[in-house]
Amino acid sequence: MNDIHDDRLAVYEIGYLIISSVPEEQVSVEVEKVKKIITDAGSSMIADESPHRERLAYTMRRKTVSGSYEKYDEAYFGWIKFELASGKIESVKDAVALVPSVLRMLLISTVEENTYLGKRAADMVVGFSLKDTPAKESPAKNIAAPIIEKKAAAPATIEEMDKSIDEMVKEV
Amino acid sequence: MKKQCYFSQHNIKFIDYKDTEILKKFLNPHGRILSRKRTGIAAKYQRQLATAVKRARFMGLLPFVAS
Structure with missing residues (x-):
């Protein structure tokens, strides 16, 4: 049963960060190493983006062989989308993670269609603000509102007021 | 007033x-x-959206905590 599942083709995407200490000219060499691991496993490439230098949102640390930590504020970010038998993906993941120049990698299961908007995303967000659209009213507010209205809609008559005054006098 | 879903409006199926x-x-x-x-x-x-944000944080594209 497991053999059937292992042979099933699935679409995966590997996003990776290459350390900033690699010179810009050498980045393509490192990318080829990653691509070779993927193609050697028998995958077919669907799409990819060559790494570009990017400032990281936070400092990443990596432990070296000597036990000290290397800190990185910048890295080259790239990704590769490919189709591969699901049984082979674990070995590919482990092999890519072990490439010395790869700071961090992320393997995700995805779809064949293009999901990355890239530069189109910038046009989509122009003029978009959540502040323009008010938040949905909570159900609690809707329940509370009619009670207030009821109180205001029922003014007391003179007879009712007399009755209540009489009751208060009796109590005293 | 009912709010329209941003992703449905822009025909984005996968974030x-x-x-x-x-x-x-x-x-x-x-x-x-x-x-x-x-x-x-x-x-x-x-x-x-939640999954995408968490993945972006892991890859250092978005911060875990913005200062």
């Missing part, structure tokens, strides 16, 4: 973690994911 410009719109100034009450997006896309 990609690399589209950080879009993801940033659904974060508060501290970098936390806004609630569905605030975003007004469909439950299906709110789940996809």
Whole structure:
């Protein structure tokens, strides 16, 4: 049963960060190493983006062989989308993670269609603000509102007021 | 007034973690994911959004905590 599942083709995407200490000219060499691991496993490439230098949102640390930590504020970010038998993906993941120049990698299961908007995303967000659209009213507010209205809609008559005054006098 | 889902409006079926410009719109100034009450997006896309933001954080494209 497991053999059937292992042979099933699935679409995966590997996003990776290459350390900033690699010179810009050498980045393509490192990318080829990653691509070779993927193609050697028998995958077919669907799409990819060559790494570009990017400032990281936070400092990443990596432990070296000597036990000290290397800190990185910048890295080259790239990704590769490919189709591969699901049984082979674990070995590919482990092999890519072990490439010395790869700071961090992320393997995700995805779809064949293009999901990355890239530069189109910038046009989509122009003029978009959540502040323009008010938040949905909570159900609690809707329940509370009619009670207030009821109180205001029922003014007391003179007879009712007399009755209540009489009751208060009796109590005293 | 019922709010329209941003992703349905723009015909986005899959939210990609690399589209950080879009993801940033659904974060508060501290970098936390806004609630569905605030975003007004469909439950299906709110789940996809949360996954995409978490992936982007792991890859250093978005902060865990914005200062």
